[in-house]
Amino acid sequence: xxxxxxxxxxxxxxxxVLAQETIHINWQPTLETAIKKSKEENKPILVYxxxxxxxxxxINLDRSLFHTEKFKKFSDENLVLYMADFxxxxxxxxxxxxxxxxxxxxxxxxxxxxxxxxxxxxxxxFGRKSGSYLPEYYFPFFEEIAxxxx
Numbered sequence: 001x002x003x004x005x006x007x008x009x010x011x012x013x014x015x016x017v018l019a020q021e022t023i024h025i026n027w028q029p030t031l032e033t034a035i036k037k038s039k040e041e042n043k044p045i046l047v048y049x050x051x052x053x054x055x056x057x058x059i060n061l062d063r064s065l066f067h068t069e070k071f072k073k074f075s076d077e078n079l080v081l082y083m084a085d086f087x088x089x090x091x092x093x094x095x096x097x098x099x100x101x102x103x104x105x106x107x108x109x110x111x112x113x114x115x116x117x118x119x120x121x122x123x124x125x126f127g128r129k130s131g132s133y134l135p136e137y138y139f140p141f142f143e144e145i146a147x148x149x150x
Contacts, residue, residue, distance in 0.1 A: 023067050027081045031100050034082040038121040044145050045080045047104060049115040053087040057132035058114040065135040074139070078146035086113070118145045 028034035038045045048066070050058040065071055075081055084101040085093050093101070104110070108117055108125060116138070118127035127145045129138070 023069060023072050025066055025072055025081065026076065027083045030097060031082055031104070034080050035121050038080045041080065042149055043078060043080050044118045044120060044126070044149050045082055046075070046142075046145075047082050047084055047108075047117040047119060049084045049086070049101075049105065049110050049113060049117065051087060051113050052083075052085045053089050053092060055113045061114050061132055061135075065138055068135070070139070074142060074146075078149075079142070084110075 028037060034045050037043070050062070052058060052062070084104050085097075086101060086105075087093060090098065107123075108119075108128075110117065110130075112130045114132060115128065115130045117125060119125050126148065127141065129141060
């Protein structure tokens with residue numbers, strides 16, 4: 001019986017992970033492309049400061065918020081996304097992006113992970129959440145920011 005229950009739990013856990021991996025979130029490859037897209041589409045830029053391979057709350061936020069259908073639909077319609085990643089494995093981010101991410105962190109006084117920052121195409125900040133919250137607490141904040149651009 002124990003083996004059966006373990007098998008069922010593993011099946012649903014693996015199924016859940018595989019289902020989440022099929023959702024493609026449109027993170028811009030560089031800050032420059034995010035700014036260009038923000039200007040063209042008149043959308044705010046969500047800058048996500050993360051430690052993608054070492055920060056537990058960041059990894060959880062990525063899985064429970066950013067890789068959901070609800071976020072994908074909302075972000076595709078309302079946001080431009082840029083991930084300012086600070087991984088332990090330096091090969092995960094280009095040298096150029098590592099430098100840009102460091103400059104962004106210093107410019108905006110980012111000091112904790114995860115941090116979500118909203119800027120416009122001029123770099124003006126108009127919203128921030130630092131730390132990890134339940135996913136449902138982010139959407140009212142995201143909607144408030146997106147409505148400022150309509």
